[in-house]
Amino acid sequence: MSSITAAITAVGAYVPDYKLTNSILETMVDTTDEWITTRTGIKERRILKDEGKGTSYLAIKAAEDLLRKRNLDPAEIDLVLVGTATPDMPVASTAVYVAAEIGAVNAFAYDMQAACSNFLYGMSSAARYIESGRYKKVLLIGADKMSSIIDYKDRTTCIIFGDGAGAVLFEPSEEGYGLQDEYLRSDGKGREFLKIEAGGSILPASEETVRDKKHFVYQDGKSVFKFAVSNMADVAAKIMERNNLDHDDVNWLVPHQANKRIIDATANRMGLEHSKVMMNIEQYGNTTSATLPLLLHDYEKQLKKGDKLVFAAFGGGFTWGAIYLTWAYDS
Ligand code: UT7
Numbered sequence: 001m002s003s004i005t006a007a008i009t010a011v012g013a014y015v016p017d018y019k020l021t022n023s024i025l026e027t028m029v030d031t032t033d034e035w036i037t038t039r040t041g042i043k044e045r046r047i048l049k050d051e052g053k054g055t056s057y058l059a060i061k062a063a064e065d066l067l068r069k070r071n072l073d074p075a076e077i078d079l080v081l082v083g084t085a086t087p088d089m090p091v092a093s094t095a096v097y098v099a100a101e102i103g104a105v106n107a108f109a110y111d112m113q114a115a116c117s118n119f120l121y122g123m124s125s126a127a128r129y130i131e132s133g134r135y136k137k138v139l140l141i142g143a144d145k146m147s148s149i150i151d152y153k154d155r156t157t158c159i160i161f162g163d164g165a166g167a168v169l170f171e172p173s174e175e176g177y178g179l180q181d182e183y184l185r186s187d188g189k190g191r192e193f194l195k196i197e198a199g200g201s202i203l204p205a206s207e208e209t210v211r212d213k214k215h216f217v218y219q220d221g222k223s224v225f226k227f228a229v230s231n232m233a234d235v236a237a238k239i240m241e242r243n244n245l246d247h248d249d250v251n252w253l254v255p256h257q258a259n260k261r262i263i264d265a266t267a268n269r270m271g272l273e274h275s276k277v278m279m280n281i282e283q284y285g286n287t288t289s290a291t292l293p294l295l296l297h298d299y300e301k302q303l304k305k306g307d308k309l310v311f312a313a314f315g316g317g318f319t320w321g322a323i324y325l326t327w328a329y330d331s
Helices: 022-028 033-040 055-070 094-102 115-131 188-192 207-211 221-242 260-270 288-302
Strands: 005-014 019-021 044-046 079-083 108-112 138-145 163-173 178-186 252-255 308-315 319-326
Touching: 005 055, 005 115, 005 288, 019 022, 022 033, 033 260, 044 163, 055 079, 055 094, 055 138, 055 163, 055 288, 079 094, 079 115, 094 108, 094 138, 108 115, 115 138, 115 163, 115 178, 115 288, 115 308, 115 319, 138 288, 163 288, 178 221, 221 252, 221 260, 221 308, 221 319, 252 260, 252 288, 260 308, 288 308
Parallel strands: 079 108, 079 138, 252 308
Antiparallel strands: 005 163, 005 178, 019 044, 138 163, 178 319, 308 319
């Protein structure tokens, strides 16, 4: 294990202005505010309405927020990673465009795709680059324009997802703060439960795929829920056990925001009180790659140097895992 630790040293975020509320959804599909709230915990989501703007728009805004807050010269960034399930286009990489637009002229850049675990896996990748000693500043962005792949006539998916982006900077820590341990898992047998069937190499776009709505997210919600609820809790418990953390030691759970019931189950399994659980699903819904950095952004002011954070996520693929990280700065 490297002696260099990789710490998060800055956070930025962006969500579009437009709020798609439960009451608006009631006018679009056969649903109710009561059903959505009790089954998911979501009240509203943000949607990027502007035509011609894609995920890079959200990612650039989040990165610019971070650069401004940290007063950082983008030319100092070595690497830009973008986790996204909704790249601007299948080719070329969204991250490469984002890097150019924010002025990260000395960086290389690429996208990562592991659905709702994008940011969690991205933290692992970003940390490895820093721990190698070769790179000093890695910008990790989680961004998704989920509204571009959602059928707003399908009540089983359109109530869940929203658009947004968050960014963090990873740098070497001289004090040993940052990523301490990770437990990352995947199981390809899960891909039938949560997918977009067409538009890839198995089923390229055609008149039929468009007609049959195969370019939208399909989710067997009940099955995904079952896997998510047990696996997210399992990995969170495992990372605590492996690092001799009990519920008093953990300051914050940073859980993927897919469903409040999944988050509650994970927190219960960890023995954590409600006040230690970061949650903003009510305002943003599930923003896929952006949920974890949006939480860090919303709770940044409450975080203290040395705080022990457990991140946990579960997503399509299936992909899931947990990360134990210590916070490196007081806001
Ligand atoms: O982030 C990636 C990972 N994704 C997840 O973790 C999502 C996991 N899944 C879930 O969060 C939940 O399964 C959902 C929120 C998607 C659905 O909640 P559920 O409690 O599992 O509902 P269900 O799918 O079992 O459906 C229950 C009933 C069904 O009616 P019947 O068959 O019992 O008559 C559905 O047709 O609720 C119906 N229903 C709705 N009713 C009102 C489904 N969607 C809606 C809706 N409004 N929007």
